[in-house]
Amino acid sequence: MVLRSERWLELRRYRALHEAGLSLSQIARETGLDRRTVRKYLAGEAAPAPPQRSPRRDARTSVLSPFAHVIDAWLRAELLLKGTVIHERLVEQYGFAGNYQRVKLYLQEARPRIAAEMGIGPDELAGLHRRFEVVPGAQAQVDWGDEGGILAHVGIAKVYSFHMVLSYSRDPFCCFTTSQDLSAFWECHRRAFAHFGGVPKSIVYDWTKTVVRRHVAPGQAVPLHPEAVAFAGHYDFDIDVLAAYRPTGKGRVERQVTIVRDHVLAGRGFSSLADLDTAFQAWVPMRRARTHRTHGEVIGVRAVRDHGALRPLPARPYAVAVRHLRHVGKDCLVAYDANLYSVPARRVRHRQLVEVRATAATITIHATIPDPHGETLLASHPRAVGRGARIVDPAHWDGLPDGHTRSTTTGDTPPPRTRPAPGGGPLQALLNRAAAAQVTVDRRPLSVYDQIAGTSPFTTTRSYPKGTTS
Structure with missing residues (x-):
């Protein structure tokens, strides 16, 4: 046909x-x-028309028809509103009984149509995102920066920068560490809270392993790390985890990482982490004196309102410690994070299992079984910077052989012997006996002694008195 x-x-x-x-x-x-x-x-007869498919009723259109004007209104207010959010709101607010796929198919037609009405082309739509503003003290954003081998010349192979920015004022904080582990991450938070003088109501993170325990599918609840939940509960702030691959959700702190590299680190030499922190603190007043291009106010003036709305710091800081089990070596050293730390020789044995509790600044080593007094602490050390260090307390090796009794000599002539003085107690008597053993004596046959004593020579026959038996 x-x-x-x-x-x-x-x-x-x-x-x-x-x-x-x-x-x-x-x-x-x-x-x-x-x-x-x-x-x-x-001659005028019309050609037979090709068969036409009979029009049928579009199921998805009929299901969404009562809500089409609602969805279009939401898209006009926020063109990039996610389909999952639209479906969730339809179910919650309007009792929508259809599934998410109906909404998704409708958006494929509705979103370009609304964009055309608003004068937005398809190429422009792909790079758009919604800008949001917050009230003072409401939010901060956190991110890491990798500064590479900026301190490699002093033996520190890797340096990381921790950044926290208050979203309302863009007031920055930055500090530098050699690790991104759990204890270092939350210790940087404590330093940031002290820098700002308070705690924001919420903090935005990406999918870092120190906050998120594992990745889940979109739309599912994000499982948080237990230490993150405990730390946030102690300091009374909410954890806000961004959707995956959405860096624009924390663009304020992403931009701050680049600004610190350009204005604080570029073209300078540093000799320690403390030098890096000092350089940032010296730059902060200059940053606060600038007028921000987005909100149009001086950052320092806006930061005063931001700091005033922060929640107060708790009376007692929260100490985050990472715990690991390790064995004691023959040299009374315990290995952790590619460094060695000493423990008392009188309180441990070889291959004994101990617990290492690591914070950003200290390493404490505990026994797994309390002593008679209920104590478990064996040693406490400052945490080593870098790798391959040995942190040893000389008192921990008390009682171990130190080699002070060993002596050596050269040549074949033995040292001269000195005659001990008379007396001197038992030790001197032993020395006298050793000296007497050196005296040379004459050797004589036994017959000489028989002649001197007037006795007969020694025989094997022995006489007994009469009437006795042997």
């Missing part, structure tokens, strides 16, 4: 040729149709 319709359409193009004088046979040869078919068509 499709082929026949195409031939009729092709025949229509030759009507002008027939009117120009071509015969029916010539047109039939050109079109490949029968001469009688050509005559019937040119």
Whole structure:
């Protein structure tokens, strides 16, 4: 049927040729149709129309028809509103009974249409995001920066920068560490809260392993790390985890990482982490004196309102400690994070299992079984910077051989012996006996002693008095 319709359409193009004088046979040869078919068509009979699919009722349109104006209104207010959010609101607010796929298919048609009404092209739509503003003290954003080998010349292979920015004022905080582990991450938070003088109501994070325990599918609840929940509960702030691959959700702190590199680190040399922190603190007043291009106010003036709305710090800081089990070596050293730390030799044994509790600044080593007094602490050390360090307390090796009794000499001549003085107690008596053993004595036959004593020579025969038996 499709082929026949195409031939009729092709025949229509030759009507002008027939009117120009071509015969029916010539047109039939050109079109490949029968001469009688050509005559019937040119005589005025209409060609049979191709079969048309009967219109059917669109199920998704009928389900969403009562809510189409609602969805369009939401899209006009926020063109990039997610389909999952629209479906959730329809179910919650309007009792929508359809599934998410109905909404998704409708958005494929509605979103470009609304964008055309608003004068937004498809290329412009792909790079858009919604800008949000917050009230003072409501939010902060956190991110890490990798500063590489900026201190490699002093033996520190890797340096990281921790950044926290108050969203309302863009007031920055930055500090530098050699680790991104749990204890270092939350210790940086404590330093940031002290810098700002309070705690924001919420903090925005990406999917870092120190906050999120594991990744889940979109739309599911994000499982938080237990230490993150405990720390946030102690300081009374909410954890806000961004959707995956949405860096624009924390663009304030993303921009701050680049600003600190350009204005604080670029073109300078540093010798320690303390030098890096000092350089940032010296730059903060200059940053606060600038007028921000987005909110149009001086950052320091806006920061005063931001700091005043922060929640107060708790009376007692929360100490985050990472715990690991380790074995004691023969040299009374315990290995942790590629460094060695000493423990008292009188309180441990080789291969004993101990617990290492690591914070950002200290390493404490505890026994797994309390002593008679209920104590478990064996040693406490400052945490080593870098790798390959040995942190040893000399008192921990008391009682171990130190080699002070060993002596050496050169040459083949033994040292001269000195005659001990008379007396001197038991030790001196032993020395006298050793000296007496060096005296040379004469050797004589036993017969000489028999002659001196007037006795007969020694024989094996022995006489007994009469009346006795042996």
